[in-house]
Amino acid sequence: MINSKSIAVLPFTNRSSDPDNESFSDGLTEEIINSLTGVSGLKVIARTSSFAYKNVNEDVRKIGGELNVSLILEGSIRKSKDKIRITAQLIRTSDGFHIWSETFDRQLPEIFELQDEISLLIADKIRENYGHLDVGEQLFKVSTRNVAAYQHYLKAKQLYNTWDMTGFASAAKEYEKSIAADPTFDLPYFGAGLSYSFLGSWGTMKKEEAFKRVNHFFSAGNMLNIASSTRFYSIAKHLFWGLWEFDKAYKSLSKAYEMLPQDASNNEFMSEMNALVGNFLLAKKHIESSIEINPLSPTHYYTKAQILFLQDQLSEAIAILDKGIAIDPTFSISQELRISCSILLGHEDTFRKALDSFNLDTGKLFHALYRLVHYNQDFDDDLLQNVYTSRFKPLLAWDLYVLVHKKKYNEALELLRKKVENRMGQVLYLKYDPWLKPLYGNETFREIVLGSCPKNNIITASPDKTRSIRLTGSEAEEFREKLMAVMESEKLYLEPKLGLKDIADKVGLHPNKLSWLLNEILHKNFYEFVNEYRLKDFQTRAMDSKNRHLSILGLALESGFNSKSVFNDFFKKTVGRTPKDWLKQQQAQ
Structure with missing residues (x-):
């Protein structure tokens, strides 16, 4: 529904x-x-x-x-x-x-x-x-009056939303142009910082140089002392993916989430955080909220599939990935995770079909890895070098997986330790990675997990922020009586442009509270409430012989309805017939 x-x-x-x-x-x-x-x-x-x-x-x-x-x-x-x-x-x-x-x-x-x-x-x-909604006095707030700065900011966001490294690099430059046009505009500082964070975290820029820029832009943005969901989300992303400071990341994201709990990106990030500590039920709840809000986003299907992947539910993960790939057949991270799941499952026919459909220039690597995993065939190490210089930029730690399945466990553990020390996003979820199963019982692996993975209690529940606008029982009755008296005495409904705020001013009640009163006490939305008065007024006028020279539409407009379509729509829904049929029936009686 x-x-x-x-x-x-x-x-x-x-x-x-x-x-x-x-x-x-x-x-x-x-x-x-x-x-x-x-x-x-x-x-x-x-x-x-x-x-x-x-x-x-x-x-x-x-x-x-x-x-x-x-x-x-x-x-x-x-x-x-x-x-x-x-x-x-x-x-x-x-x-x-x-x-x-x-x-x-x-x-x-x-x-x-x-x-x-x-x-x-x-x-x-x-x-x-x-029906009732809590609406603030101001919804849109941007901290600049400089049109040029704002236009650069909008263009930067458009580039950032491409979700590839070229887009991040271009977005960072455009954010910097926005800052140059208005140094007091806070949002582009966090956009630039987050863009450089991704460039450094995934190796497109040297991490030291990239993170130096992140710190510069975040520090400058923080100096402006403007609390926004964008600020808290951006900082949380860098703390999580770039620095692996999970407690701080969760605290920052919680602030963003409390400001915008219905935001798809905030919910997706909450899902990622919960998956990291093994709270997969809550991770699933958040990513399903993201998909409901943003049903055509391939990233959300990827994140949902990753949750299943980390639980070793590989067939289920493939089914979700296929939905995301159907939305965007070029979405490379979903292609890569699907290949990963297919190799581990050992379904060779479906693996080959999927790989052929993706038309990747790294196919030889994945075919060789499949043969290594399932047939213990020799693996050409040069293939690994090719994947890191190809147009396909891998998200997963294929070099580590090859070592594990060649049973070179000491080398694999040493490489894993280096990746952890360098805070590589490839191994952030190492504790649950199905590729690393052969290492699960190894004492060194458990030591690495213990030293790098957050404790499961850093996240205990979703942050929540309820913004309830309620009246006490006596207040509700007092304002209900006042509302009825004003409507009857002043006949406010005869004004075609009457709005909720107009009545709220007359009654002396905040619009949010009046909205709540109408919905929770009278069980009507604003237009049902007002149009019932208009309908009653119309029927009275229509039955008055002095008004027989007036058309039905003329009578409706005099009763406060502001258009023919609105009048007919409401009349048929309420009375169950057209105004013309109703009038004929009344006159025939």
């Missing part, structure tokens, strides 16, 4: 003549996604899955079914010099009904306020139509 409070923000179309504005349009879309992700109780599809529909002309009803959401936000952006026009439409996926649409004409420097305005409007419209 589709959650009614769920939305996908499709990439806003670039209507500008300049193709360079594409990154601006994509960046604005991503920031609206990020802003809405901060609304507690709202399911927001993550960027990767939303952007799978970029330049795809597909019916929103089909997209809603594929992403399992009830709402789609789509729009366009036209940017010319210092002027910008944004159009946006909120569409119901069950029937393609347009709930809301608006056009915004602004000066470019106003883009920061506009992004927050759009995000707040969307959150309000969802709350008014579908």
